[in-house]
Amino acid sequence: MQQSRSHHSLFATAATTRYFPAFLAVARYQSFTKAARELNLSQPAVTMAVHHLEEAIGVRLFERNTHGVSLTSEGRDLIPTAERLLADLEGAVRKAAVPAEVSQKQLRIAAVHSVAAKVLPEAVARFVAVRSDVRIDLHDHSSADVWRRVKSNKADLGFASVTVVDPQLTFTPLFRDQLGLLARAEHALFARPGRIGWDDLAPFEYIRLSGEVASGMIVQMLDLPANVRTPSYEASYNTLLWAMLHEGERVSVVPALFAPDRTASGLAFRPLHEPTVWRTVFAVTPVRRRYPPAVDNVIGLVKSVVAKLAETDPAVECL
Numbered sequence: 001m002q003q004s005r006s007h008h009s010l011f012a013t014a015a016t017t018r019y020f021p022a023f024l025a026v027a028r029y030q031s032f033t034k035a036a037r038e039l040n041l042s043q044p045a046v047t048m049a050v051h052h053l054e055e056a057i058g059v060r061l062f063e064r065n066t067h068g069v070s071l072t073s074e075g076r077d078l079i080p081t082a083e084r085l086l087a088d089l090e091g092a093v094r095k096a097a098v099p100a101e102v103s104q105k106q107l108r109i110a111a112v113h114s115v116a117a118k119v120l121p122e123a124v125a126r127f128v129a130v131r132s133d134v135r136i137d138l139h140d141h142s143s144a145d146v147w148r149r150v151k152s153n154k155a156d157l158g159f160a161s162v163t164v165v166d167p168q169l170t171f172t173p174l175f176r177d178q179l180g181l182l183a184r185a186e187h188a189l190f191a192r193p194g195r196i197g198w199d200d201l202a203p204f205e206y207i208r209l210s211g212e213v214a215s216g217m218i219v220q221m222l223d224l225p226a227n228v229r230t231p232s233y234e235a236s237y238n239t240l241l242w243a244m245l246h247e248g249e250r251v252s253v254v255p256a257l258f259a260p261d262r263t264a265s266g267l268a269f270r271p272l273h274e275p276t277v278w279r280t281v282f283a284v285t286p287v288r289r290r291y292p293p294a295v296d297n298v299i300g301l302v303k304s305v306v307a308k309l310a311e312t313d314p315a316v317e318c319l
Contacts, residue, residue, distance in 0.1 A: 017089055020082040022049035023061060027079055030068055087152045087168070107294045108137040110155035113238055114177075114257040115281060115302075116140040118309075120159075123301040127294070134294055150284045157295045158284030159302070161255070171282040174299070175306040177256035178278050178315040179218070180271040183245055190268055197274040201225055205232040205250045209241050218253060221277070228253070242267060255279040256315035271315045280319070 025035035026046065036043040054061050061075035071079075111120055116138065124136050141149065143162040149155035151168055163171040181189060181196055189196055189204075202225035208218075218228065233250075235241035241252060242265055259269035283299050303318060310316045 017082075017085055019049045019053035019056070020086050022046045023053055023075075024079065024082055024086070026050060026062065026069060027071055027075060030070060032069065083151065084168070105133055106135045106137060107157070107292055107298065108139075108149075108155045109157050109159070109298070110139045110141050110146045110149040110284075111159035112143055112146060112161050112281070113140050114161075114255055115159040118257045119302055119305050123298060123305045126301050126304075127298055131294065131297070146284055150286055153286070156292055157298060160282055160284050161279055163282055168287050170285045170287050172285070172299075173319045174281050174283050174303060175310070175316065175318050176278045176280045177317070178271045178276060179253050179255055180259070180269050180315060181251055182241075182254045182259050182267055182269050183249070183251045185262055185266055185268040187249060187251070187268070189251070190270060195273045196270050198228065198272055199225055199274070201228055201251050201253075205248065207231060207233040207235055207241060207244050207250055207252045209238065209252065209254065210234045210236055218277075221275075256313065257281075257309075269315075278317075 021039060022035065022041075022045075025038050026032055029035050029038070032043050032046050032050075036046045039046065050061065057078075059074040060072050061078065062069040063072055109120065109124075117140075120138060124138065128134070128136065139149070139155070143160040144164075146155070146158035146160040147164055147166070147169060150158040151166065159174075160171070181201065183189065183204075189200060192200070198221075204227065206225075206227045208231040218224065233244060235244055238258070238260075242260060244250060245252060245267055253272065254269070256269060256271065260267055262268050283302075285295060306316065307318050310318055
């Protein structure tokens with residue numbers, strides 16, 4: 001009888017895990033619509049998955065109202081368990097499906113845009129020159145998505161601009177770069193002698209890049225010009241931001257390594273002062289999962305590339 005109950009419990013747990021992606025997506029966005037978009041499902045399908053999960057475990061996970069949804073206390077308590085079970089399940093499936101000798105020949109890296117665009121191309125090229133037998137799988141993500149990919153075993157190594165308290169992840173500071181003005185190379189502010197301060201941005205239309213770490217850091221600052229605190233525009237992608245900056249005298253604030261090449265883009269970057277603000281970039285690795293030896297090699301090469309950049313750019317510093 002005890003064995004039967006154990007088997008039933010195991011089956012119930014396995015059955016409910018298929019609803020976890022929908023639950024975690026709704027919890028993350030506080031929206032069934034946005035969760036459905038991320039999962040590439042219909043909204044009714046996501047709603048039904050959450051409903052089935054609530055029925056299976058016998059508690060209400062979300063409060064629904066006219067303004068959207070919010071987590072109940074039971075829902076908040078379930079998040080770390082759901083994330084851990086999904087990560088363990090995905091890791092077990094991947095390990096069973098891919099032979100060990102094959103998995104050692106692939107290195108999956110998730111990185112924020114500035115690292116993916118400015119640092120990893122040279123670091124990866126130097127790595128492949130020595131280890132041509134290893135295939136590099138590189139993805140460009142936000143910091144939050146970098147954490148999730150490493151945690152769920154979808155990436156062996158991550159580079160993120162923001163940390164989170166998570167016992168399954170290790171964040172190692174690698175380098176930092178200064179926040180500064182990004183605008184057309186011919187912008188009036190670049191013609192001024194001396195340093196550019198935050199107050200100098202006040203007369204111009206300000207564009208914020210949604211979801212970028214710099215935007216979050218800026219919001220927390222005091223005594224910002226009104227146009228920076230309440231932007232005229234918000235761009236979803238870096239390419240859209242760059243295109244919008246070409247029109248008129250618009251300005252934005254980004255980390256130094258985020259700025260595109262001046263010659264190719266027609267945009268210029270200058271560090272901002274009063275105050276000087278830095279963004280730190282971290283290597284993200286799993287705590288309990290054994291990762292490929294190549295991870296340490298790539299981290300060392302990233303440090304080397306950044307050290308070379310720092311020699312000519314005072315807005316970049318190794319840690």
